[in-house]
Amino acid sequence: MHTHPFRAAVERRDVAAIEALLAEDVVFTSPVAFKPYAGKAITAAILRGVLRVFEDFAYVREIANPDGRDHAFVFTATVDGRRIQGCDFLHFDEEGRIDDFTVMVRPLSAAKALSEAMGAQFERIAREAGEAGNSAGA
Numbered sequence: 367m368h369t370h371p372f373r374a375a376v377e378r379r380d381v382a383a384i385e386a387l388l389a390e391d392v393v394f395t396s397p398v399a400f401k402p403y404a405g406k407a408i409t410a411a412i413l414r415g416v417l418r419v420f421e422d423f424a425y426v427r428e429i430a431n432p433d434g435r436d437h438a439f440v441f442t443a444t445v446d447g448r449r450i451q452g453c454d455f456l457h458f459d460e461e462g463r464i465d466d467f468t469v470m471v472r473p474l475s476a477a478k479a480l481s482e483a484m485g486a487q488f489e490r491i492a493r494e495a496g497e498a499g500n501s502a503g504a
Contacts, residue, residue, distance in 0.1 A: 370428065370430075370437065370439075371383070371387060372384070372387050372437070372439070372456065372464065373425055373428065373439060375387065376417075376423075376425070377425065379417055381410070381413070381414055381417065384410070384413055385406070385410040385413075387462075387463055387464055388406045388409055388410060388463060388464050388467075389406065389459050389461070389463035389464060389465040390405070390406050391404070391405070391406075391465060392404075392405065392406055392409050392463075392464055392465050392466070392467055393409075393465070393466055393467070394408070394409040394412055394413075394467045394468075394469075395466075395467070395468040395469070396412070396469060396484075397452065397469045397470050397471040397477055397480065398471075398477060398480060398481035398484065405495075406498075407494075407495045407496075407498035408491070408495040409467060410494075410495075410498065411490075411491040411492075411494040411495040411498065412484075412491055414491075414494065415484055415487035415488075415490065415491045416484070418487060419445055419446075419480070419483040419484060419487065420443040420444070420445060420450075421443060421444040421445070422442070422443055422444045423441060423442075423443040424441060424442055424443070425439050425440065425441050426440050426441060426442055427439075427440035428440070434458065435457060435458050436455075436456070436457055436458075437454075437455075437456045437458070438453050438454070438455050438456075439453065439454040439456070440452070440453050441453070441454065445476060445479045445480045445483050446479040446482070446483055447479075448475055448476040448479040449476060450471050450472070450473075450476035450477070450479070450480060451471065451472050451473075451476075452469060452470060452471035452472070453469070453470050453471075454467065454468075454469055455467075455468040455469075455470070456468075
C-alpha cells in the first residue's frame with residue numbers, strides 16, 4: 367500500500383508539498399479555535415506553526431472512504447511535555463486538493479497545552495499569512 371501524498375509530506379515535514387496540496391479556498395477548523403479559518407495562506411501558516419510545536423509526531427492510523435475524497439489520519443505527538451492524540455479529517459476536491467481540514471485532539475490537558483503553544487505562535491502565523499496574501503495578490 368502506498369503512502370498518501372499528504373501523509374508523506376507531513377512525515378517528511380515538507381511544508382512546500384503540504385501547501386501544494388491545499389486548495390485556495392480551503393477551510394481549516396482548529397481543535398482550539400471556535401471560528402474556522404478560510405484560505406490557503408492562513409491554513410499553510412497554521413500548519414507550519416503546528417509543525418514547530420509538535421514533538422514526536424507520528425501518524426498511527428489512516429481511514430479512507432472508497433472514493434478517496436475523505437480521509438482521517440490518526441496521530442500522536444507531544445506538546446509541552448503532554449502526550450496528545452488527534453485526528454486530521456481531510457476532504458479533497460476534484461483536483462485532489464484539500465478543501466476542508468478539521469483537526470480534533472484529546473485529552474483536554476493536551477488540547478490546552480496545544481492552545482497555549484499555538485497562541486504563542488499566532489503573531490508569526492498572522493504575519494506569514496499576511497505576507498503570503500500580499501505576495502499572492504502582487
